[in-house]
Amino acid sequence: MSSTPVGNIRGKKIAVVGAGICGSLTAWLAQQAGCEVHVFEPDRDKKSCSFTAAGMLAPMAELESSDDNIYRLGLQSVSLWPSIIKALELPIFSRHDGTLVVSHRQDVGAFNQFVNVLKNKLGEQFSASCELLREQNLEPELKNLGTALYLKKEAQVDSHQVLAALHKRLQQGSHWHWQRAESISSQQVNGLEFSWVFDCRGLAAAQDIPGLHGVRGEVITVHAPQVNITRMVRVMHPRYKIYIVPREHNRYLIGATEIQSEDTGPMSVRSTLELLSAAFSVHSGFAEARILALDTNARPATLDHQPIINHQFGLTRINGLYRHGYLLAPAVVAKALGALAIDAASILKQGVYADCI
Amino acid sequence: MLNIADTLLQSRFFIGTALYDSPAIMQQSIEAAESQVVTVSLRRQMAGGSDNQVFWKFLQGFQDENTGRKRHILPNTAGCHTAKEAITLALMARELFNTNWIKLEVIGDDYTLQPDPFELVDAAQELVAQGFEVFPYCTDDLVLCEKLLSVGCKILMPWGAPIGTGKGLINPYALETLRQRLPNVPLVVDAGMGSPSHAAQAMEMGFDAVLLNTAVAKAQDSVAMARAFKLAIEAGRLAFEAGGMVQQDRAHASTPVVGTPFWHNHDC
Numbered sequence: 001m002s003s004t005p006v007g008n009i010r011g012k013k014i015a016v017v018g019a020g021i022c023g024s025l026t027a028w029l030a031q032q033a034g035c036e037v038h039v040f041e042p043d044r045d046k047k048s049c050s051f052t053a054a055g056m057l058a059p060m061a062e063l064e065s066s067d068d069n070i071y072r073l074g075l076q077s078v079s080l081w082p083s084i085i086k087a088l089e090l091p092i093f094s095r096h097d098g099t100l101v102v103s104h105r106q107d108v109g110a111f112n113q114f115v116n117v118l119k120n121k122l123g124e125q126f127s128a129s130c131e132l133l134r135e136q137n138l139e140p141e142l143k144n145l146g147t148a149l150y151l152k153k154e155a156q157v158d159s160h161q162v163l164a165a166l167h168k169r170l171q172q173g174s175h176w177h178w179q180r181a182e183s184i185s186s187q188q189v190n191g192l193e194f195s196w197v198f199d200c201r202g203l204a205a206a207q208d209i210p211g212l213h214g215v216r217g218e219v220i221t222v223h224a225p226q227v228n229i230t231r232m233v234r235v236m237h238p239r240y241k242i243y244i245v246p247r248e249h250n251r252y253l254i255g256a257t258e259i260q261s262e263d264t265g266p267m268s269v270r271s272t273l274e275l276l277s278a279a280f281s282v283h284s285g286f287a288e289a290r291i292l293a294l295d296t297n298a299r300p301a302t303l304d305h306q307p308i309i310n311h312q313f314g315l316t317r318i319n320g321l322y323r324h325g326y327l328l329a330p331a332v333v334a335k336a337l338g339a340l341a342i343d344a345a346s347i348l349k350q351g352v353y354a355d356c357i
Numbered sequence: 358m359l360n361i362a363d364t365l366l367q368s369r370f371f372i373g374t375a376l377y378d379s380p381a382i383m384q385q386s387i388e389a390a391e392s393q394v395v396t397v398s399l400r401r402q403m404a405g406g407s408d409n410q411v412f413w414k415f416l417q418g419f420q421d422e423n424t425g426r427k428r429h430i431l432p433n434t435a436g437c438h439t440a441k442e443a444i445t446l447a448l449m450a451r452e453l454f455n456t457n458w459i460k461l462e463v464i465g466d467d468y469t470l471q472p473d474p475f476e477l478v479d480a481a482q483e484l485v486a487q488g489f490e491v492f493p494y495c496t497d498d499l500v501l502c503e504k505l506l507s508v509g510c511k512i513l514m515p516w517g518a519p520i521g522t523g524k525g526l527i528n529p530y531a532l533e534t535l536r537q538r539l540p541n542v543p544l545v546v547d548a549g550m551g552s553p554s555h556a557a558q559a560m561e562m563g564f565d566a567v568l569l570n571t572a573v574a575k576a577q578d579s580v581a582m583a584r585a586f587k588l589a590i591e592a593g594r595l596a597f598e599a600g601g602m603v604q605q606d607r608a609h610a611s612t613p614v615v616g617t618p619f620w621h622n623h624d625c
Contacts, residue, residue, distance in 0.1 A: 066378060106468075117575075117577065121577075238521050239521070270436075303381045303384075304379050304380075304381035305378065305379035305380075305381070
């Protein structure tokens with residue numbers, strides 16, 4: 001990626017279709033680079049899967065069922081997030097103190113399988129980024145769970161706050177069209193002319209991207225005053241992958257299921273029972289928690305679960321970030337913006353250009 | 358060739374579609390396995406629907422394959438706990454996949470996923486009456502297997518070990534008994550395989566096929582492991598057909614000693 005002077009693209013008209021994490025970040029970075037940005041997003045109810053996401057930046061834990069490419073993009077994103085949050089200059093909750101992987105004693109087989117896969121995939125980097133703790137003391141309330149694997153470099157961001165901040169900055173510095181993009185083509189959206197179009201519609205772009213399909217995810221938000229966990233927790237179980245993500249003020253996100261379906265209807269009793277009983281088995285304090293929300297959504301996935309950046313003249317499609325939206329978005333968007341010779345990293349270093357428009 | 362449910366199959370490796378890192382890796386693994394029977398969970402993987410057109414077409418593609426071997430979808434009722442649930446899901450699967458095959462799974466214990474034998478027999482009886490070709494996932498209990506046959510099942514799928522444990526054949530004696538007592542019933546060892554040697558062992562015992570999922574999906578390299586299982590299953594079958602020697606309690610020289618020149622004997 002060349003760091004062409006920002007002046008080259010200053011004032012250029014850019015359209016971004018879709019304001020999930022991918023679209024919002026693309027639009028905001030283009031805005032920071034001095035472009036005239038037009039965002040097309042019809043959804044006022046915030047139904048995109050970026051709102052359901054837990055905002056985990058977990059390149060190691062995700063490596064269990066992904067590959068080196070996702071891992072490297074993930075690490076790159078983890079290093080970009082702090083400068084994004086800083087440049088947005090709005091309150092965004094984030095934490096960089098890692099993930100604790102645990103299991104119940106009878107499920108130690110599932111735990112060992114996870115450790116084994118990570119050791120294999122990380123090779124020599126395993127000991128630098130992971131630590132096996134026979135008796136962990138990081139989370140005193142989870143002491144009963146035995147051996148834990150501590151993934152030191154993982155982080156999280158509050159996905160709602162990130163999106164809200166991006167949208168606020170975009171509504172201040174760009175043109176927001178509350179409308180569906182009925183037609184998208186090279187340099188055109190709904191008949192309007194642009195220098196470049198970014199298609200970040202997620203699943204709504206399924207017709208234009210072969211193999212793109214939805215994978216349903218479900219997540220529960222609770223308020224649990226009796227639970228005091230600060231790090232992200234992943235519970236290894238032979239059949240479920242369950243995580244608990246602490247947010248501010250004793251709020252916790254508990255997820256997540258993976259179902260091959262584009263159904264975004266309400267959560268089933270089975271999923272609810274599985275997730276909540278898993279949380280309760282980790283910490284009995286969850287029994288008294290109040291359920292704040294039961295959210296479901298369908299994430300856009302490709303057949304090989306790799307994100308895609310598809311360039312043609314005047315049109316770039318970014319999609320397929322699947323369950324890794326926040327983990328991959330900064331790195332993927334930075335790569336995609338290379339089409340316009342926008343260097344995202346140096347923009348984040350240089351600071352804000354929005355006031356120049 | 359394996360004749361199962363009036364279908365001739367060249368492959369004796371039945372494979373599952375869950376737990377892979379991605380649909381692409383699943384497809385490559387199934388191709389490496391050269392499996393002709395592919396089992397799909399309606400409830401666990403597809404939430405009982407087929408609204409996910411891409412994933413759906415991807416699975417259906419297996420049926421249309423014209424590259425030599427035809428593949429067959431074996432829908433399963435994983436996640437059902439009662440006969441009633443399983444029957445409802447089986448009826449849905451028949452419409453969705455356009456097949457009367459059903460891998461009948463009725464779980465009695467959530468942690469071990471051990472089948473509930475009582476509900477299983479009830480469900481099998483009803484589904485056979487409704488024209489299904491029932492592949493019941495059962496334990497290695499001889500009496501249960503006979504009950505399943507008496508209600509009309511023509512195939513049995515006893516476990517090697519509980520699902521996902523990878524422990525191999527934990528009760529070879531019970532499995533040997535099943536094979537001896539039910540010589541003419543197609544028997545498929547389903548679940549519990551951890552490594553290719555486990556599958557080879559089942560095939561050497563004379564089982565007709567092996568069904569597995571986790572051991573391939575959770576291997577470090579699923580595609581290579583699928584091929585390893587394929588080779589082991591073929592080797593085990595070939596060994597069974599070849600007829601192995603009978604184990605002896607004492608050493609028995611392959612080359613007779615009588616007639617060996619004395620100066621050679623001296624050296625020993």
